[in-house]
Amino acid sequence: MIPELGHFAAILGLASAIGIVATGIWGALHTNESWVEMSIRLTKLQFGALAIAFLLLILCFLQDDFSVLYVANNSNTELPWYYKVSGTWGAHEGSFLLWTLVTASWTLAVALRSKNLPLDLHGYVLGTMGILNVAFLLFLLASSNPFERLVPNVPFQGADLNPILQDPGQVIHPPMLYIGYIGFAVAFSFGVAALCTGKLDSAWARWTRSWVNMAWGFLTIGIALGSWWAYYELGWGGWWFWDPVENASFMPWLSGIALIHSLAATEKRGAFKNWTILLALLTFSMCLVGAFLVRSGVLTSVHAFAVDPQRGLFLLGILVAVVGGALYLYFVRASTIQSRIQYWGMSREILILINNALLVVAVITIMLGTLYPLGYEWFTDGEKLSVGGPYFNRIFLPLMIVLAFFLALAPISQWKNTPMLLIKRSSILLAGSAVVALVLPWILWKSLNFGVTCAIALALWIVTTHFKALWRQRKSLTLGYLGMVVAHVGFAIAISGVAVTSAFSHEQAARMQPGESLVLNENTFELVDVGQTQAPNYTADRAHFRINGNRNMFPERRNYPLRQTITTEAAITPGLFRDLYISLGNPIENGSWGVRVQEKPLVRWIWLGAFVMALAAMVACLDKRYKRLAKRDVLKSVAQA
Amino acid sequence: MTRRQWRILLACPLLGFLALVFILTIAFDLGRHDIHPSSLIDKPFPDFELPSLRTHETVNLGSLLGEARLINIWASWCIACRSEHGLLQQIAERGDVSIVGVNYKDQRSDAVSWLFELGDPFAMNIFDSEGDLGVDLGVYGAPETFLVDAQGFIRYKRVGPLTDQIWQDEIEPILRSWD
Numbered sequence: 001m002i003p004e005l006g007h008f009a010a011i012l013g014l015a016s017a018i019g020i021v022a023t024g025i026w027g028a029l030h031t032n033e034s035w036v037e038m039s040i041r042l043t044k045l046q047f048g049a050l051a052i053a054f055l056l057l058i059l060c061f062l063q064d065d066f067s068v069l070y071v072a073n074n075s076n077t078e079l080p081w082y083y084k085v086s087g088t089w090g091a092h093e094g095s096f097l098l099w100t101l102v103t104a105s106w107t108l109a110v111a112l113r114s115k116n117l118p119l120d121l122h123g124y125v126l127g128t129m130g131i132l133n134v135a136f137l138l139f140l141l142a143s144s145n146p147f148e149r150l151v152p153n154v155p156f157q158g159a160d161l162n163p164i165l166q167d168p169g170q171v172i173h174p175p176m177l178y179i180g181y182i183g184f185a186v187a188f189s190f191g192v193a194a195l196c197t198g199k200l201d202s203a204w205a206r207w208t209r210s211w212v213n214m215a216w217g218f219l220t221i222g223i224a225l226g227s228w229w230a231y232y233e234l235g236w237g238g239w240w241f242w243d244p245v246e247n248a249s250f251m252p253w254l255s256g257i258a259l260i261h262s263l264a265a266t267e268k269r270g271a272f273k274n275w276t277i278l279l280a281l282l283t284f285s286m287c288l289v290g291a292f293l294v295r296s297g298v299l300t301s302v303h304a305f306a307v308d309p310q311r312g313l314f315l316l317g318i319l320v321a322v323v324g325g326a327l328y329l330y331f332v333r334a335s336t337i338q339s340r341i342q343y344w345g346m347s348r349e350i351l352i353l354i355n356n357a358l359l360v361v362a363v364i365t366i367m368l369g370t371l372y373p374l375g376y377e378w379f380t381d382g383e384k385l386s387v388g389g390p391y392f393n394r395i396f397l398p399l400m401i402v403l404a405f406f407l408a409l410a411p412i413s414q415w416k417n418t419p420m421l422l423i424k425r426s427s428i429l430l431a432g433s434a435v436v437a438l439v440l441p442w443i444l445w446k447s448l449n450f451g452v453t454c455a456i457a458l459a460l461w462i463v464t465t466h467f468k469a470l471w472r473q474r475k476s477l478t479l480g481y482l483g484m485v486v487a488h489v490g491f492a493i494a495i496s497g498v499a500v501t502s503a504f505s506h507e508q509a510a511r512m513q514p515g516e517s518l519v520l521n522e523n524t525f526e527l528v529d530v531g532q533t534q535a536p537n538y539t540a541d542r543a544h545f546r547i548n549g550n551r552n553m554f555p556e557r558r559n560y561p562l563r564q565t566i567t568t569e570a571a572i573t574p575g576l577f578r579d580l581y582i583s584l585g586n587p588i589e590n591g592s593w594g595v596r597v598q599e600k601p602l603v604r605w606i607w608l609g610a611f612v613m614a615l616a617a618m619v620a621c622l623d624k625r626y627k628r629l630a631k632r633d634v635l636k637s638v639a640q641a
Numbered sequence: 642m643t644r645r646q647w648r649i650l651l652a653c654p655l656l657g658f659l660a661l662v663f664i665l666t667i668a669f670d671l672g673r674h675d676i677h678p679s680s681l682i683d684k685p686f687p688d689f690e691l692p693s694l695r696t697h698e699t700v701n702l703g704s705l706l707g708e709a710r711l712i713n714i715w716a717s718w719c720i721a722c723r724s725e726h727g728l729l730q731q732i733a734e735r736g737d738v739s740i741v742g743v744n745y746k747d748q749r750s751d752a753v754s755w756l757f758e759l760g761d762p763f764a765m766n767i768f769d770s771e772g773d774l775g776v777d778l779g780v781y782g783a784p785e786t787f788l789v790d791a792q793g794f795i796r797y798k799r800v801g802p803l804t805d806q807i808w809q810d811e812i813e814p815i816l817r818s819w820d
Contacts, residue, residue: 150724155723159718159719160718274651278654281654282654285658289661289665292665293665296669312669313669316662316665316666316669319662319665320662323658324655324658324659324662327654327655327658328655330651330654330655331648331651331652331654331655334651335644335647335648335651367661371661371664371665371668374664374667374668375664375667375668561748
């Protein structure tokens, strides 16, 4: 009964989404308040229905209802209750139900938070959000129904949740990513609405900015959690692999940064209007491309069971309809939106242009690297080709160094034109940072490296120019400005972490017998013994290491019998300046074990920087300016009417 | 910029997207070929040397030859395998074709008790605990089913559980054409 109720709630969600589209667009076309009002009410119904559907699916998991195919494939009576709950979004069907729920949540948020939007804009935004969820829900109900029953042969026991997903990081990683991805659907809808109404002023940019910041903040957290999870769960200390699924989330992240900056220029200077709309459309389009790549079976997935080809076709259809439709609208309507602005020299506009150009090149690089192997395989009839890390690093890292260079000038720059004197003055700071960056790695890690010196010099330069500007602004500091400074400092933290970890990590693989020890960069690792432990759904070999005679670490090798999967649980001693990392490998003959020991300096700074950036993006949304100017915008639009 | 150049510029994103859709379509097409690789059809079944599930004695390609075989990749951890198990049993009872199981990445005891619990339609079971034969067959996931003729050539492949419909429409006609 419960699965049927859930199924019904999802259908109700679809019906209300159709209602949102009809009432929203009708209200916008006729600037009729009561229709838009109706559309707002329907967003509440849509949210309620999908929330109930999702809760009912969770209930099916908690009750071990293996008559539901999805539950049988992804749960097990032995699973602790919290992994039963998170199993709800552990595979395709349930995670897509979550995806539609997140879409409904953003739609609800837009409906409630944008009461003072012009009527036609509001109607078009809700209508566009509605169209997206109609497409998603049709896909869910037609080809990925999580409530499908497995009758008459109900299994006694489920297949268990994929063991590598049985982890707290993996519990919150997907929801964060989805909130980020679909947050960009709001910007997408604002872009479509601007094209429909033909109006794009600084008020439009202001409304869009906070939504983009929120979405980008969530996406940043989602990606950082994924990277952190890969670091400790996959067991070999890597934190970024340039694998296609990661790239699919990284492309909208980069283009989201470009959008945040070009929106600033559009708001403050009325510049790049066409370009801003295009970025708003493309950022969400990349989220959809990513969803297609991950869910269509084009890329290899962790799921044991074959993917239904119908699903991929359906998703491709959604992609073509939504993105193709929006870009066609752009082609037809964008010429009605013009920006006539001039700027010279190192003006802030030019810096933003450079930022956008670099980020777009980075996105195209990643997209080519992700899709080229697929095309190559097709044209050469099955020859495989891997592009892999070296290609991405060679192109992406220099781009980021150039980006960091111009980023340091951000707080000095002024709109229209920046006096050369200011730039010259800040170059003294750069010289100072460069000297420190030459000496510091030598003192801390007894080694020198060109990339590290570049990264640290630029990071220090960014930090100094930004704090100097912050000090100068201290009397009239707004949250928007503070957010900018903190986000840029977060970027500096992250690039230092990336550079130092990549260059100065130490690692050693060895076979060890209990009682033996090995020395890695002044740390002594002694293998005391290897024992057995047991949990309800796995058994494990558990090694006991003693570090420098005082600290203990316990890496494990777990065997999950139901899925026939072995996972390595690395033991990590975290630290702000370095992590110690041990993973336990295979047992080798006569009682010795394969072991990998690593020391990773500043690895935490990568995620720390990411969280600082995410936090800053969200803080910037709280700027009072948005509220104050929103009131003014309303008065203005009333006066015009 | 003239109006015309402007129009061309604005069309670029749309054209770029169409190119992307083209790549995605061929990538998707490719993905499907991976799932149903035409490359395996009409090729000889790969040689192997693996223990049999119950008797532990080694079997190889030679043990399969001489009659048509329906080769079914299954495992006790595979839920979808349960859903096709009834059909396999009907096929075995009717004697339509001899079914050989490949027990894929499984534990011997689990597999044997699974057969005890649900019934055993297999004339023989190959115990492929490491998935070696699975690799040679390009197994994507369990269940998968191959139809191999008396000379050991693969004539048909299916990814995912068998259904009555598939049996009647796709496999039976091939078997009938051999009689």
